[in-house]
Amino acid sequence: MHTSTRPYYDAIVVGARCAGAATALLLARAGLHVLNIDRSAPGTDTLSTHAIMRAGVMQLNRWGLGAALESLEAPPITSSTFYYGAEAVEVSLKPKHGVAALYAPRRRDLDALLVRAARTAGAHVRHRVSLVGLLRAPDGRVLGARLRADDGTVHEVRSALVVGADGTSSKVARLVQAPLVRTTHHAGCTIYGYFESLGLQGYHWHFADGATAGAIPTNGNAACVFVGLTPADFYGHASRNLDQGFEQALARSAPDLWRRVRHARRVEPYRAFGGHGGFIRKSTGPGWALVGDASYFKDPGTAHGISDALRDAEILVRALLRDPTELRRYQSERDALCQPLLDVTDAIASFAWDYTELKAMHRKLSQEMNRETEHMAAWDEAGARPSTVSWHRPLAKRAGPDSPRNQNVAALEAAPSSVRT
Numbered sequence: 001m002h003t004s005t006r007p008y009y010d011a012i013v014v015g016a017r018c019a020g021a022a023t024a025l026l027l028a029r030a031g032l033h034v035l036n037i038d039r040s041a042p043g044t045d046t047l048s049t050h051a052i053m054r055a056g057v058m059q060l061n062r063w064g065l066g067a068a069l070e071s072l073e074a075p076p077i078t079s080s081t082f083y084y085g086a087e088a089v090e091v092s093l094k095p096k097h098g099v100a101a102l103y104a105p106r107r108r109d110l111d112a113l114l115v116r117a118a119r120t121a122g123a124h125v126r127h128r129v130s131l132v133g134l135l136r137a138p139d140g141r142v143l144g145a146r147l148r149a150d151d152g153t154v155h156e157v158r159s160a161l162v163v164g165a166d167g168t169s170s171k172v173a174r175l176v177q178a179p180l181v182r183t184t185h186h187a188g189c190t191i192y193g194y195f196e197s198l199g200l201q202g203y204h205w206h207f208a209d210g211a212t213a214g215a216i217p218t219n220g221n222a223a224c225v226f227v228g229l230t231p232a233d234f235y236g237h238a239s240r241n242l243d244q245g246f247e248q249a250l251a252r253s254a255p256d257l258w259r260r261v262r263h264a265r266r267v268e269p270y271r272a273f274g275g276h277g278g279f280i281r282k283s284t285g286p287g288w289a290l291v292g293d294a295s296y297f298k299d300p301g302t303a304h305g306i307s308d309a310l311r312d313a314e315i316l317v318r319a320l321l322r323d324p325t326e327l328r329r330y331q332s333e334r335d336a337l338c339q340p341l342l343d344v345t346d347a348i349a350s351f352a353w354d355y356t357e358l359k360a361m362h363r364k365l366s367q368e369m370n371r372e373t374e375h376m377a378a379w380d381e382a383g384a385r386p387s388t389v390s391w392h393r394p395l396a397k398r399a400g401p402d403s404p405r406n407q408n409v410a411a412l413e414a415a416p417s418s419v420r421t
C-alpha cells in the first residue's frame with residue numbers, strides 16, 4: 001500500500017446511492033468539480049423495499065429523470081390500500097405537482113440511474129473506492145479525504161467539502177464525531193422476499209396486532225413482499241429461520257396476502273433487517289456535511305428514506321450554493337421537514353396502537369408528506385431550483401488550465417484503472 005497526493009475537488013461525496021449520487025448530480029450541474037466514491041461495486045442492490053413516495057418521484061421529475069425512472073422495469077403505482085385488520089381502505093393517487101404515478105424500482109436500477117445522471121453532469125464517480133480517513137487542518141476543518149482503492153493504493157484528495165452520504169454507520173460522521181441531536185425509541189425489524197405473479201397492483205400495507213406486512217410491485221412481474229416484526233419476535237424466533245419467520249408473520253398479519261404468496265414463486269432468498277433506532281445527527285461542520293441515512297434515519301416502516309434522501313440532497317446543495325458559510329441552514333430547513341415525519345414513524349414503529357390510533361397516525365403522516373411536497377414545489381415557484389441559482393463557483397475559485405487543481409485533475413485521469421470506474 002502506498003500513499004500519493006491526489007487531485008483537488010470542490011466536493012468529495014462518499015456513498016453513491018440515492019443520497020450520494022443525487023448530491024453529486026446536483027453539485028456537478030452547478031458547475032462544481034465533484035468526486036463521488038462508493039466502496040461497493042456498481043449496480044449492486046442494498047437493503048430496501050424500494051417504494052418511492054410522491055416527494056421522491058417529484059424530485060426525479062424536477063431533475064429531468066422522470067422518463068428514465070419510467071423506463072426502468074418497475075410498473076407505475078396509482079393506489080395504496082391500507083388494511084386495518086379486515087378493513088381495507090384504498091387511496092388513489094391524485095395527480096399533483098407533475099406526479100401521476102409512484103414507482104418502486106430495484107435499488108440497483110435506481111442508484112445506477114442516479115450515478116449515470118451524475119456522470120452525465122460531469123461528476124467523477126468511482127466505485128470500489130473506500131473512504132479511510134479525512135485530511136484535517138490544525139483547527140479541525142476538513143480539507144479532503146484519504147481514499148483506498150480495491151488494489152490497496154491509498155490516495156489523499158483535497159477538497160473544499162466532504163459530504164458523507166455513506167449510510168447509517170457513516171464513517172464521515174464517526175471521523176468528524178458528529179453528535180446525535182435526536183434519537184427515537186422504537187426499531188422495527190423486517191423480512192422480505194420477491195414473488196412473481198401475485199396479481200396485485202398498487203402498494204398494499206397491512207397492519208395487525210404486533211406485526212405489519214405489505215406488497216410493493218417492483219421490477220418485471222415481481223412484488224417485494226415484506227413483514228414487519230417487533231424486535232422481541234424477530235430476535236426471539238424469526239431471525240433463526242427467515243423462511244418460517246416470514247411465513248408465520250405473514251399468515252398472522254395479512255392472511256389474504258399470505259394465500260397469494262404461498263402459491264407464488266419466490267425468486268430470491270429472503271433478506272432481513274434487524275432494526276435500527278431513528279436519529280438525527282448534527283449534519284454540517286467546517287468542511288463537511290452529511291446527507292441521507294448518514295444524517296437522519298427513521299424506521300423503514302413508513303417507506304420514506306429514499307424520498308428523504310432525494311429531498312435532502314437538494315436542500316443541502318441549495319444551501320451550499322446560497323452561501324457555503326451558512327451550511328447549517330441546510331440542517332434547519334431539513335429538520336423542520338423531517339422531525340414530524342420522524343415522530344410519527346416512531347409512533348407507528350412502536351406497534352403500541354389500536355386501529356383508531358393508527359388511522360390518526362396515518363392521517364398525520366399524510367399531512368406531513370403533503371407539507372413536504374408543497375415545500376419542495378415552492379422551490380420551483382420561487383425560481384430558486386439549482387438550475388437557476390447563481391452558478392458561480394461558491395466553493396473554490398475557477399481555476400485556469402495550469403492551476404495546481406487542474407494539474408491534479410490530470411493526475412487523476414492517469415490514475416490506475418482500479419481507481420477509475
Ligand SMILES: Cc1cc2nc3c(=O)[nH]c(=O)nc-3n(C[C@H](O)[C@H](O)[C@H](O)COP(=O)(O)OP(=O)(O)OC[C@H]3O[C@@H](n4cnc5c(N)ncnc54)[C@H](O)[C@@H]3O)c2cc1C
Nearest residue numbers: 015018019039049050051130131166167292293304305306
Ligand atoms: C429493510 C428496509 C426497507 C426499506 N424500504 C424502503 C422503502 O420502501 N422506501 C424508502 O424510501 N426507503 C426504504 N428504506 C430506507 C432506504 O433504503 C434508505 O433510507 C436509503 O437507502 C438511504 O440512502 P443513502 O444513499 O443515504 O444510504 P445507503 O443506501 O445506505 O448508501 C450508502 C452507500 O455508502 C457506501 N459507503 C459506506 N461507507 C463507505 C466508505 N467508508 N467509503 C465509501 N463508500 C461507503 C455504501 O457502500 C453504500 O453504497 C428501507 C430501509 C430498510 C433497511
